[in-house]
Amino acid sequence: MDRNALGILRQYDLRHTDTRENILNGFLQKTTALSHSDIEVYLNDGFDRVTIYRTLKTFLDKGIIHKILDDNGGVKYALCKDQCASGHHHHDHVHFKCSECNETFCLEKFLIPEIILPAGYQRKDINVLVQGTCPKCN
Amino acid sequence: MDRNALGILRQYDLRHTDTRENILNGFLQKTTALSHSDIEVYLNDGFDRVTIYRTLKTFLDKGIIHKILDDNGGVKYALCKDQCASGHHHHDHVHFKCSECNETFCLEKFLIPEIILPAGYQRKDINVLVQGTCPKCN
């Protein structure tokens, strides 16, 4: 099962629009996480900023993409695997940001080990960002 | 050894100014991580935004405080323990953000377990944010 933009839109019950198709194609092509401005660049100013905001929000809400924290007070996004749906995210994998090339990767195969919390703390979601240098940069 | 603002400033070789003393006292009093705007509120508009930015940057550089990532594309700050110094940070503990009260806590006693990375990835820093509900909110 390879994934394509139209299939994803249909799967998640979203209307088929140019913006959505293009942004999804961006995520499908790039192997790294994308920030809002990465997407703007990718789309070559063909679409409005606001539309991109709204599209990302829609994708987030539906569980098509997930947030990846950034160290300089920003957020990046990457596609979720199929187990994700609205509200139910299962992407407990490690994220890696290279401090040389500033790219962020989803290390899908590398799961977050169990993290023990003090009594009374209810875990809902977890985000792990490792920073360092990626294979290309060292 | 209890810590006070003046002692910290002396320890880190920083001049003693009103802004720094007040901001440090804020960190010492609050048990939660503070954002830039939290600090603005705490200081009751007594100091300029720009000064706060600069003070936080100074503290970060010296290793007095450390960054805590936030899920909505922001950053919060909290005091480092004594092992930290310029460049050498040792705060591999878990951070917890409550989705009810939106407070972020340093769980100093709860260390991040070892995280395995694919070959070629060099780890330098790590940040773990667990989200859920804190003891007060459930």
Added chain:
DNA sequence: CTAAATTTGCGTTTTGATTACAAAAAATCT
């Protein structure tokens, strides 16, 4: 093709962050 619902684009506004520069304050020295 038409109508209803959703999505998009634009203008406006708000907020956050950075810079340059002059004024003020802190530490040092006599």
Added chain:
DNA sequence: AGATTTTTTGTAATCAAAACGCAAATTTAG
């Protein structure tokens, strides 16, 4: 203490990022 040097601060201006309302355009369904 007073003067000097260095650091820090406040102001104003600039710039970018994000949010909102509304009208126009597009998609889907009938």
